Amino acid sequence: MTASPGSQGPAAEGFRSGFVTIVGRPNVGKSTLVNQLVGTKVAITSAKPQTTRTTIRGVRTTSSSQIVFLDTPGLHKPRTALGERTNERARASLDEVDAICVVIDASEPIGRGDGFVCELAHAAASPVVLVVNKIDAANKAAIASHLASAAAELGDFDAFVPVSARTGEGVAALLSELEPRLPEGPQYYPEGVVTDQPELFIAAELLREQLLRVTRDEVPHSITVEVEPIDDLDDDRRHPDDVLRLRAVVRVERDSQKGIVIGRDGSVLKDAATAARHELEALLGTRVFLETAVRVDRDWQRRPHALDRLGY
Numbered sequence: 001m002t003a004s005p006g007s008q009g010p011a012a013e014g015f016r017s018g019f020v021t022i023v024g025r026p027n028v029g030k031s032t033l034v035n036q037l038v039g040t041k042v043a044i045t046s047a048k049p050q051t052t053r054t055t056i057r058g059v060r061t062t063s064s065s066q067i068v069f070l071d072t073p074g075l076h077k078p079r080t081a082l083g084e085r086t087n088e089r090a091r092a093s094l095d096e097v098d099a100i101c102v103v104i105d106a107s108e109p110i111g112r113g114d115g116f117v118c119e120l121a122h123a124a125a126s127p128v129v130l131v132v133n134k135i136d137a138a139n140k141a142a143i144a145s146h147l148a149s150a151a152a153e154l155g156d157f158d159a160f161v162p163v164s165a166r167t168g169e170g171v172a173a174l175l176s177e178l179e180p181r182l183p184e185g186p187q188y189y190p191e192g193v194v195t196d197q198p199e200l201f202i203a204a205e206l207l208r209e210q211l212l213r214v215t216r217d218e219v220p221h222s223i224t225v226e227v228e229p230i231d232d233l234d235d236d237r238r239h240p241d242d243v244l245r246l247r248a249v250v251r252v253e254r255d256s257q258k259g260i261v262i263g264r265d266g267s268v269l270k271d272a273a274t275a276a277r278h279e280l281e282a283l284l285g286t287r288v289f290l291e292t293a294v295r296v297d298r299d300w301q302r303r304p305h306a307l308d309r310l311g312y
């Protein structure tokens with residue numbers, strides 16, 4: 001495994017560890033699944049496609065194994081420079097792992113997008129497990145016919161596992177397919193670590209998640225959020241009164257979008273920021289003060305320089 005973040009000492013006898021990527025078209029439930037597999041929310045989710053933009057690691061550690069799941073952006077036909085980059089991240093994950101899970105949606109017909117993802121997965125060297133997600137939203141006959149069509153149309157898989165990432169049904173079965181496919185190896189992340197994301201990135205994602213819920217059409221795609229500390233984090237006084245003070249800058253692509261995100265009397269942004277702040281406080285176990293601002297960064301999704309600057 002090349003993507004090692006550094007091992008925590010020699011491997012215990014029989015301990016297995018490795019990396020498993022979760023790929024699929026947008027909106028099939030990859031991030032929801034990773035959250036279930038890890039047992040904690042590590043990735044934001046939404047009903048809007050192309051929610052995930054970077055590859056996020058979610059770590060599951062037990063007494064017998066550690067699996068590092070890669071939650072990847074949905075593979076799609078890109079229309080922007082951002083889409084090209086997110087696709088590239090998902091593709092790159094295929095060559096860095098011990099096993100691949102391709103996720104499809106049981107509540108929708110198998111489409112060309114699914115076929116495309118499967119072709120990429122089969123071309124990689126690792127075993128490929130087909131995960132048929134959202135079985136809570138499909139009846140038994142539909143799930144059976146989905147599995148049959150998948151077997152006929154999507155190539156050879158090492159295993160087929162129906163799951164509901166929402167309810168957790170089938171997730172234990174998926175884990176028991178994955179664990180034996182990992183090599184014996186060290187524990188890469190210490191006990192208790194569930195993700196590799198810095199706190200400020202998590203804060204930005206939680207606010208973006210709230211804004212995705214309340215916007216529609218092209219607006220969700222046009223939103224990007226950055227969070228920075230207001231106080232110097234190296235400063236001992238960084239938590240005056242035990243409050244972590246953060247500044248979020250929400251960027252959109254148009255003036256009209258700015259109005260939508262702010263809302264009448266600022267209510268949309270205020271409600272989103274409050275919800276994100278509560279979640280962050282629970283996660284970090286500290287009080288958070290979250291200041292917000294909205295800026296227009298025209299066509300940032302289409303401009304490679306803007307993407308570099310925004311960390312995409």
Ligand SMILES: Nc1nc2c(ncn2[C@@H]2O[C@H](COP(=O)(O)OP(=O)(O)OP(=O)(O)O)[C@@H](O)[C@H]2O)c(=O)[nH]1
Nearest residue numbers: 026027028029030031032046050051052074165166
């Ligand atoms: N009914 C049902 N809905 C689900 C399930 N898993 C995910 N969803 C919903 O499907 C939508 C997309 O979920 P995500 O986890 O964000 O999907 P994703 O594949 O990560 O999407 P991208 O990041 O855009 O590629 C959300 O509205 C989820 O709540 C499931 O098992 N059952």
Ligand SMILES: [Mg+2]
Nearest residue numbers: 030031051052
């Ligand atoms: Mg996602």
